[in-house]
Amino acid sequence: MALRRSGARVAYAALLAFSLARAGAAQSIAELTERSHYVFRGKVEKVGASNVALLKASASTAVVKLREVLRGSKTLDLVGRSVTVKLRTPNEVKAGAELIFFTDVMYYGENLALREVGAVPARDVAGVRKQIEAALTAQADDELRQRLAGAQLVVVGTVGRVTPAETKPHPISFHDPQLAQAAIKIEATLKGEAVREVVVFFPRAADPFWAHAPHLQEGDSAIFLLRARSARRAAAQYARSRQAAPWPVVSSTGCS
Numbered sequence: 001m002a003l004r005r006s007g008a009r010v011a012y013a014a015l016l017a018f019s020l021a022r023a024g025a026a027q028s029i030a031e032l033t034e035r036s037h038y039v040f041r042g043k044v045e046k047v048g049a050s051n052v053a054l055l056k057a058s059a060s061t062a063v064v065k066l067r068e069v070l071r072g073s074k075t076l077d078l079v080g081r082s083v084t085v086k087l088r089t090p091n092e093v094k095a096g097a098e099l100i101f102f103t104d105v106m107y108y109g110e111n112l113a114l115r116e117v118g119a120v121p122a123r124d125v126a127g128v129r130k131q132i133e134a135a136l137t138a139q140a141d142d143e144l145r146q147r148l149a150g151a152q153l154v155v156v157g158t159v160g161r162v163t164p165a166e167t168k169p170h171p172i173s174f175h176d177p178q179l180a181q182a183a184i185k186i187e188a189t190l191k192g193e194a195v196r197e198v199v200v201f202f203p204r205a206a207d208p209f210w211a212h213a214p215h216l217q218e219g220d221s222a223i224f225l226l227r228a229r230s231a232r233r234a235a236a237q238y239a240r241s242r243q244a245a246p247w248p249v250v251s252s253t254g255c256s
Helices: 002-035 125-150 231-241
Strands: 038-048 061-071 082-084 098-108 112-121 155-166 179-191 196-201 221-228 252-256
Touching: 002 112, 002 125, 038 155, 061 098, 061 125, 082 098, 112 125, 196 221
Parallel strands: 082 112
Antiparallel strands: 038 061, 038 098, 061 082, 098 112, 155 179, 155 221, 179 196, 196 252
């Protein structure tokens, strides 16, 4: 009987250790996802090499054949092409290894150069993909909570007339947002003081820099999370952050 209890304790301890290890791995994938913006599965072709002129070959670079994109731009079809990765731990990466790389873009010229944030063996690609999706969902939920907490006004409304923004003259910028303003007819107030109409500013530039910004059109209906600040200040804040999350629509200081 004692042997059975002892065996059960050992089995339980092993199961607990296995569960904790899996939880730790999941947390690691979540952290890597949060710290990176381009995730792909690839095979290391050559260590100490580079196919990007701006990034010289060294012990910390490797040319990797890109097999599958797990997170990244859908406009760049790089599957089957070779990219250069600046390795975080050069001595741990060997030619022929199949890895899932968590990276950020460094350069894009004749080829793509990426900076590694971390990497895991490409054994359970489907499992890693699910963890990445879960991490991105958690990030989006957290960002939404932060936006809700920081918003002065949350309303359900419909976009009325859209016109060029009435702003003060400003220096020409390479990423000029070309601000527009829209009158929003409010149908319900979810947070803040109830008003009938509010003016919001948003970028209307076709520049890819503003690709994640809302491009409002007359008749659009949405839930708006608003803060009273100058449109230029909000645009400058976005330019500094360069986050992938949608650009916050901002309200003018004048509400009626």
